[in-house]
Amino acid sequence: MKRRDGLARLARIGPPLTLAILAGPILAGLTGTVLPAFGYLPALGGTAFGTDAFAALLAMPGIARSAALSLTTGLASAGLSLLIVMLFIAGWAGTRSFARVQSMISPLLSVPHAAAAFGFAFLIAPSGLLARLVSPGLTGWTRPPDLLVLNDPAGLALIAGLVVKEVPFLLLVTLAALPQVRLTETRALAAALGYGRIAGFLYLAWPAIYRQIRLAVFAVIAFAASVVDVAIILGPSTPATLAVRLVGWMNDPNLSMRFVASAGALLQLAVVAAALALWVLAERLFARLREALVARGTRMRHDAGLRHGALGLMTASGAIVLAGLVALGLWSLAGLWPFPQPLPSTFMLKPWIETLPRVSRPLGTTLAAAALSTFVAVALTLLCLLRERDTGRTGGRKALTFIYLPLIVPQVAFLFGLQFLFLSLGFVASFPGLVLAHLIFVLPYVFLSLSDPWRAFDRRYEAIAAGLGKRRWRTLFAIRLPMLARPILTAAAVGFAVSVGQYLPTLLIGAGRLPTITTEAVALASGGARRTIGIYAFLQMLLPAIGFAIAIGVPALLFRNRRAMQ
Structure with a gap:
């Protein structure tokens, strides 16, 4: 019974933590955008509210x-x-x-x-x-x-x-x-x-x-x-x-x-x-x-x-x-x-040989940020879905609105303010800040990709396991998660692809000191070096493809003797 309660307590933190990650930075970022827009930003000498910024904007x-x-x-x-x-x-x-x-x-x-x-x-x-x-x-x-x-x-x-x-x-x-x-x-x-x-x-x-x-x-x-x-x-x-x-x-x-x-x-x-x-x-x-x-x-x-x-x-x-x-x-x-x-x-192969040494750092940052943000997104999504199973509530339209919130609110509307907030906290150009910025956009896609397969799972398998005296942790890791291995890996591949493609969050929160394949490729857009652009863009395309290949290949390998689970 203690293990069962422990799993329930762990799942209970999923929804509020997810809501905080989705809504918190957006609300804080919007606040950090609204205040400078009306002239208040003490760090740059703005101590009085006014509309001068809007007048300057309209004069552009x-x-x-x-x-x-x-x-x-x-x-x-x-x-x-x-x-x-x-x-x-x-x-x-x-x-x-x-x-x-x-x-x-x-x-x-x-x-x-x-x-x-x-x-x-x-x-x-x-x-x-x-x-x-x-x-x-x-x-x-x-x-x-x-x-x-x-x-x-x-x-x-x-x-x-x-x-x-x-x-x-x-x-x-x-x-x-x-x-x-x-x-x-x-x-x-x-x-x-x-x-x-x-x-x-x-x-x-x-x-x-x-x-x-x-x-x-x-x-x-x-x-x-x-x-x-x-x-x-x-x-x-x-x-x-x-x-x-x-x-x-x-x-x-x-x-x-x-x-x-x-x-x-x-x-x-x-x-x-x-x-x-x-x-x-x-x-x-x-x-x-x-x-x-x-x-x-x-x-x-x-x-x-x-x-x-x-x-x-x-x-x-x-x-x-x-x-x-x-x-x-x-x-x-x-x-x-x-x-x-x-x-x-x-x-x-000369363009690749000349470019690869310069690609190593952006490639490492891309892989690390994408892997970590995807892992956290999958973990939070699983906690939310476990909580949903315990309470019997699917969340409804309001919850779905929060999931879509980072996708509907324009990035530039809150990332500017989020950058100001991170600057005041000393969080800009830090790897944890970059991962958090990516997580805001990765989490909705992972949740939307995984929620339907999770809800469609036949819970009679769990009922049989419970009847045989198996605890919830054992049932989760031995039955549900293996049977949902393909949807989970597919959702992770989607999140990985979303992280690899993030440009504006990387540019602003990374402050140019944490370059990724995407920011480097876009930076080359105004130049005429098509070979170099081709290499960076090809790598940007290749990374998500590898992620989806893993999502397809791993279940086929693990369950090669179980056709229905491949």
Whole structure:
């Protein structure tokens, strides 16, 4: 009985500790952002409240354009991604084509955003792989064309780069919600009434599915409207998006610019709030449109063109990411590669040999921070789920909101304040501070990845063990955890990939003294050293891939004689 009580007491600390890690730094960071925004930061001579920082912010050239770019980027990329996923599932769920595309798209979730952005840039640049493949035969180009494809003022390249990366995320989230509706029966009913596949899905199944993924869509909007690393690689620079300009002001040698950066962080928060408000309005308009189409009896029987278009866009999004990764690998090994040759004239290991000594320190920091933050996130998630099992409460919508809190609140809105707080505590540029900053973003993904498999576990196994006199510790470590080895390792791989891809938390909390593969790769974005960029971005992509390979391989090895547990 004591061991049982001990396990319960240990599990009891999980939820409050998790809540403190998720909400505490965000609230403290927001406070540390609001005070300097209104002029109060004694460390820099700000002892009186005022609105001078906001006046200076509004006087910045192009600030309205930067805010508008952030707003349109968030809405356009999220809207296009969700539309592609919705039409694809509506038209192809349950088919062989659906299974093939799903098997291609799912692994791409592990690719960090910066690595995918670099690969996309290497594809669409005027001297990129796509231009080489069609030149000079289809274009007549014998030298790179003078076209502003990357970093275009409208942010089209940025939107496209975000879409191809967010489509895998929204697809997997939607697939997790799909069992909530009886898709086969729903489709049969719609077909019997003469509705096409897409119309039947939108009218009958989509409302229930969307309610399950709504917070995930909000997270995508908030991320796209405030992303920094992808915007540096693909976004415009005259002016840049608001988040990119904020980071520049925060790192300005003129320390008074930190007041302006804090005011800008609140503006970024307002931009994200406006994007979410506009999205909610769009939800209502779409709901009314759907109701109007239902009332008119619009059946959309001839939807083959729309279905095949969705299949093409979904396949293209996966193919673009894969082709970009191929481009990264080619550039990391390329010798002489003049335009318009489709492949390098020679391949060599010299770029790797020259770069690897410089990579060792960022690589070590990346691996250590990712491993430790992932381990803590998995441990806290297991404690929360054990507590949930004891109390019988699933947490509900409020708990889920807290899980999504670090994903919905823009990073720049609270990381500036968190950096000020860490500076006052002497915590900036320390490895524990870096791990804590990563943990804030790793923990939600680990919890969301592991919670459903944990709740789906058949508790009759534990009941049998209890009937045989086994204590809870023994049951946990001998039955539940081994049977959930694959979901636990998969959740850990997801958390590891999230940590590897963290740019802004590493840049601000690490203060440039704890570089990682991601920060070093993004720092090279403004240069022309494609071989070096290719090496760093390829390593950034390779690390999460290794994590997922371990998550797949270890259960297969441990349970090679138990097919059901592999």
